[in-house]
Amino acid sequence: MKFHDLTIQEIRQKLRSGVLTSVELTQACLARIKATDDRLNAFITVCEEEALAAAAVADQQLAAGDTGLLTGIPVAVKDIFNTLDIRTTCGSKILANYVSPYDATVVAKLRQQGAVIVGKLNMDEFAMGSSSENSAAGVVRNPWDTERVPGGSSGGSAAAVAAGQVVATLGTDTGGSVRQPASHCGVVGLKPTYGRVSRYGVVAYASSLDQVGPVAGNVEDCALMLGVVAGYDPADSTSVDCPVPDYLENLKDGVAGKKIGLPKEYFIAGLDPDIKRAVEAAIETYRQLGAEIVEVSLPHTDYSVACYYLIAMAEASSNLARYDGVRFGLRKDIGKGLTGMYQQTRTAGFGDEVKRRIMLGTYALSSGYYDAYYLKAQKVRTLIRHDFLAVFEQVDLLLTPVAPTPAFKIGEMVNDPLQMYLSDIFTVPINLAGTCGLSLPCGLSAGGLPIGLQLIGKPFAEADILQAAYAFEQATDWNARVPKL
Amino acid sequence: MKISEKDVEHVARLARLTLEPADLTIMTGQMDALLGYVEKLNELDTEGVEPMAHAVPMSNAFRDDEMKPPIGIERALQNAPAAAAGCFKVPKIIE
DSSP: OOOTTOOHHHHHHHHHHTSSOHHHHHHHHHHHHHHHHHHHOOEEEEOHHHHHHHHHHHHHHHHTTOOOTTTTOEEEEETTBOBTTBBOOTTOGGGTTOBOSSOOHHHHHHHHTTOEEEEEEOOSGGGOOSSSOOOTTOOOOBTTBTTBOOOSSSHHHHHHHHTTSSSEEEEEOSSSTTHHHHHHHTSEEEEOOTTSBOOTTBOOSOTTTOOEEEEESSHHHHHHHHHHHBSOOTTOTTSOOOOOOOTTTTTTSOOTTOEEEEEGGGSOTTSOHHHHHHHHHHHHHHHHTTOEEEEEOOTTGGGHHHHHHHHHHHHHHHHGGGOSSSSSSOOOOOSSHHHHHHHHHHHHHSOHHHHHHHHHHHHHHSTTTTIIIIIHHHHHHHHHHHHHHHHTTTOSEEEEESOSSSOOBTTSSTTOHHHHHHTTTTTHHHHHHTOEEEEEEEEEOTTSOEEEEEEEEOTTOHHHHHHHHHHHHHHOSGGGOOOOO | OOSOHHHHHHHHHHTTOOOOHHHHHHHHHHHHHHHHHHGGGGGSOOTTOOOOSOSSOOOOOOOOOOOOOOOOHHHHHTTOSSEETTEEOOOOOOO
């Protein structure tokens, strides 16, 4: 069965009318995973039994007239989300056997709407990476070219949707980890505004930047998924108590009369020529759709990567102090006392990239260096946020590339961390500013790899960028392209 | 050099990590390159700029002090590497 060309709303229609059952659909997903995942490695855990049981329940509910937004729809979540009684490894050896005693709020919300959770998706360890190569469960491969990375850190979340293994997924985005893999895999991924979605039960990486975001095959599904997970959660005191709009309501209103800004710092020399061409074509499409295009400036863009990595690494070093071999996770103890146990556990449990970030973060926070590094980065962050707030006085949304190149080859950048970090230049500023952004397909490279377009919205204006994305998707056929697997 | 192998060893101790000599050299080189790169921020005058800790302006989040059912000892200990008598068991701390 193929559902690439069906929206969630269309699948729901089929489920409700009885043309299709959730058990059939779930079995089709499981079969697709079996047929493709030896090549992709998008899943860390597939919960076949639990999924089929949930599908059977969904079929009963559908027969009884249930109207859950996702009743019977097979989805999967990044292995960073705690799932009750299903292993949550976060792509790390240190959590290889961790089984959460509770569901993350967003997982509970998926279940409340009747979603069938098929499994847990592969990722860079602790969400640290831009390629999904840093996973204890092995490298994830891009469905468009299995010699290439799917992007990261939510590489499994994007690859699984692109390959038609499930209908939609959840990922997390700290510096581009939903948008960049969505771009590399030719699917739609959204990073909501900081505070829009609860992070309760989401393994923490950099707490002032982390946000949960949906990945889907089309804009409408992405909007629907956001509606399911968004909202204030008393269990997450950083979630914001403001009403969640119906993201489907004005989705089809178009972009006529909207002002779209092109930040000139994002259209620099060195941008891959295929990406430049695809993004320029997208700008032309928006012009034809009646949007007004204006050039704007985000003057501190060039400082974003340095600012981002200092803040993210400092927060990571603090967050990951909890992996000490005491309450959960791996323990290595060869009888050298408590400190020895901490050291052995952490040295054996963390991968290279995680260690590198903990080390840099620890250094940036250590006595004598705090002001020079962490505090300085926090001040620069204020300047970056002000850039965005000032620009949003002039325009409704911003349009930029997502990544400077299409998906690169597996292994190509592993020995050059700084080069890898620099590839996040177009995505990290949005996390620093705390606003929202999405990636949607806007072309293919000469080599046949997907290219993503980034739309950036005002804080809490996810509806605006979804609306603009929908208009583009309807006007072009990029979204209809799927990888041959 | 922004950072020496001796500094990196000290940071590793603070972070409760152990680095083999070969890894220490690699880590020092990579940290040095990154610390060199982030120097870039010093091009900016941030005198008088407020540091930003969060994207959402908020100070304290309060809730009512109400009892909720706890998770229970069995659930709390289900992932413990070692447990005994309803407690987490750790290596001896005081000799």
